[in-house]
Amino acid sequence: MPEIGKKLPPLKGLTGDGRELKLASLKGQWVVVYFYPKDSTPGCTTEAKDFRDLHPDFRKRNAEIIGVSRDSQKSHANFIAKQQLPFSLVSDPDEDWCRAFDVIHEKVLYGKRHMGIVRSTFLINPDGKLASEWRGVKVAGHAQAVLDAIPAS
Template identity: 70%
Template structure:
């Protein structure tokens, strides 16, 4: 997505579709009328991603009380997501963004350095979409510890 079309705070989210961990097609537009947290993370079953998913899981009922759905997104396959969801007992859906459509729309793939080697990877980021489908808030370069609670607090104040 070009800089001209990049999703920014106050703009409508494009009509995105993706395969979920259960193999079904999710259409983002069908979630209109409620708040949506979309969080992007590098890879299933890694320590940071497992911690982050667990924090959102533990607060999920509180998000739902605020009419908010949570979606986890990574470039992993639906099968990988299904294993991760089952093992961690995660109540929300996961988008298998294997073609990077969602990642590119939200501009979360950037150059990263790991052990001195450069590669393109998903930068841990979270987006809060309002019930009208507009980007309300974004968090980029997220540090995992306490992040889900901070998103919930922000939602409660919105």
């Protein structure tokens, strides 16, 4: 599990457009990594749209946004196109990113237990160290709270 003030492991993954994204390549800027359960579901769509709508403000603060779920690259490509998302979504079918950030936990849906992604967000500083984390996120107002945690340039 990542610790505040510590460097993160060298993660990489494929994005919806087929590019390889390496977390280490984003050093020198703020990085928001948000984990969500599933493309095109109501809460996940609202969260993605909130980050999309605030994207220009994140860019003004030298911050990159990355969404991560276990969905396929094709699913991500469709979700990006449909919601006009200006940031990358990493496909994590092997749960490498999910395990590194410890976001897979037992959940209950309609009385049935399953292992799934707990909606979580991590803010990485320009030195590549974890600056803040939000676990068990409620979507309303979350993207703004993350933006507010990044110092204005």
